[in-house]
Amino acid sequence: MEKRKALSKRISSLIAVLFWVALWQLASMAVGKELILPGPLSVLKSLWSLVRQGSFWTSILMTLLRIMLGYVAGVVLGCLLALACCTSDVLNSLFSPIIRMVRATPVASFIILAMLWMSKGGVPVLMSALIVAPVVWGNLIESYSSRDRDLDEMATAYRLTRWKRFRHVIVPNLLPSLKAACLTGLGFAWKSGIAAEVLSQPKLAIGSNIYYSKVYLETPELFAWTASVIALSFALEILVKKLIARRNRNEN
Amino acid sequence: MRIENLSFSFGQKQILKDFNAQSDSKIICLMGPSGCGKTTLLRILAGILKPECGTITGLPESRSIMFQEDRLLPHLNARENVELVLDGTDEEKAKTSTGILKQLDIDPEMDINTMSGGMKRRVALARALAFNSDALLLDEPFKGLDQDLMESCARIIRETGKPAVVSTHSEAEAQALGAEIIHLR
Numbered sequence: 001m002e003k004r005k006a007l008s009k010r011i012s013s014l015i016a017v018l019f020w021v022a023l024w025q026l027a028s029m030a031v032g033k034e035l036i037l038p039g040p041l042s043v044l045k046s047l048w049s050l051v052r053q054g055s056f057w058t059s060i061l062m063t064l065l066r067i068m069l070g071y072v073a074g075v076v077l078g079c080l081l082a083l084a085c086c087t088s089d090v091l092n093s094l095f096s097p098i099i100r101m102v103r104a105t106p107v108a109s110f111i112i113l114a115m116l117w118m119s120k121g122g123v124p125v126l127m128s129a130l131i132v133a134p135v136v137w138g139n140l141i142e143s144y145s146s147r148d149r150d151l152d153e154m155a156t157a158y159r160l161t162r163w164k165r166f167r168h169v170i171v172p173n174l175l176p177s178l179k180a181a182c183l184t185g186l187g188f189a190w191k192s193g194i195a196a197e198v199l200s201q202p203k204l205a206i207g208s209n210i211y212y213s214k215v216y217l218e219t220p221e222l223f224a225w226t227a228s229v230i231a232l233s234f235a236l237e238i239l240v241k242k243l244i245a246r247r248n249r250n251e252n
Numbered sequence: 253m254r255i256e257n258l259s260f261s262f263g264q265k266q267i268l269k270d271f272n273a274q275s276d277s278k279i280i281c282l283m284g285p286s287g288c289g290k291t292t293l294l295r296i297l298a299g300i301l302k303p304e305c306g307t308i309t310g311l312p313e314s315r316s317i318m319f320q321e322d323r324l325l326p327h328l329n330a331r332e333n334v335e336l337v338l339d340g341t342d343e344e345k346a347k348t349s350t351g352i353l354k355q356l357d358i359d360p361e362m363d364i365n366t367m368s369g370g371m372k373r374r375v376a377l378a379r380a381l382a383f384n385s386d387a388l389l390l391d392e393p394f395k396g397l398d399q400d401l402m403e404s405c406a407r408i409i410r411e412t413g414k415p416a417v418v419s420t421h422s423e424a425e426a427q428a429l430g431a432e433i434i435h436l437r
Contacts, residue, residue, distance in 0.1 A: 154319065154323040156300075157298060157300060157319075160336065172326075
């Protein structure tokens with residue numbers, strides 16, 4: 001029964017993908033100009049020619065490294081800021097406005113500023129971190145403020161040490177929010193990192209290649225690079241979900 | 253224990269007004285209809301709530317409270333929930349927690365999430381009993397327990413020899429504890 005259900009779900013997904021690819025093909029035929037909207041076959045050809053080049057894989061690896069470095073730094077920074085804001089009202093008053101400001105500032109403004117301040121390769125790292133940290137901070141702060149006050153009262157009544165309270169009462173309460181923030185942040189890191197690469201054009205980067213494809217009017221190649229970004233983003237999301245699921249299994 | 257002119261209100265709602273009580277009994281049961289202030293009084297005795305006025309004398313300084321809700325940590329098993337409130341070496345903590353849980357007929361390694369309401373209640377009771385204190389404040393400790401379990405838990409509470417204030421709706425529970433009853437209205 002379960003197997004049939006899974007098979008039917010896969011078939012539905014395949015039909016949905018085929019439907020959108022067919023629609024893409026029809027739209028491309030209707031437009032009739034590869035420069036405006038290349039068809040799926042043409043994009044696939046471009047992708048095939050790209051994957052046979054060593055620079056394609058180096059670009060992917062370098063982009064992956066930059067974005068993951070920024071993502072991890074953003075998660076760590078977000079956790080540290082949340083910890084500071086939750087434990088001290090003074091630190092909360094100090095950091096909250098600046099984090100809210102960072103969250104509200106358009107990513108393009110930060111990219112332009114960062115291009116003045118640092119090397120081209122550092123811009124995507126900083127952007128990913130700057131986008132992810134407020135997401136993690138916001139989720140953790142929200143979760144902390146809506147925590148179970150009964151457990152707080154229990155911890156006080158039984159005179160739990162600060163460490164025990166943090167380790168056993170606060171952290172387990174925050175973990176689901178942290179996991180959700182990690183997943184949401186991954187998508188944001190990826191988008192902001194690629195945007196930063198497009199604007200700052202570091203050597204060996206997916207974003208730079210997207211920019212060059214646009215400049216040289218190689219639209220099928222632009223689509224091919226974009227397709228590889230989407231594929232990588234999905235792969236990373238699956239990886240993070242699996243890591244979280246494995247951690248959940250270990251906890252149980 | 254002696255309580256004199258104790259008053260407490262939540263906002264506009266007066267819960268206790270000039271409440272007086274005195275008892276020389278080691279175990280006292282607070283009885284009365286729902287909403288009469290039993291839990292509030294226990295929380296005042298525990299030092300969680302501050303009364304508007306009144307005095308409480310004759311209650312030991314260090315008190316252990318069992319809340320009306322179990323307030324157990326779901327990611328810890330029964331033994332770990334009890335050990336959390338203990339001091340000492342890991343070995344000492346394990347010995348104390350395992351001993352008291354077995355007395356209450358609970359498997360120390362059992363997952364809290366798979367326990368019945370009555371089992372969780374006994375883990376919460378075990379935690380209150382194991383905590384290093386000179387008096388017990390127990391808010392409906394036998395909720396969800398059958399007659400036999402209630403009687404064996406009452407016996408264990410009596411055997412600790414600690415003074416206790418227990419809130420309950422049942423005269424049978426007060427009798428099992430050998431307690432003096434104070435009625436709240």
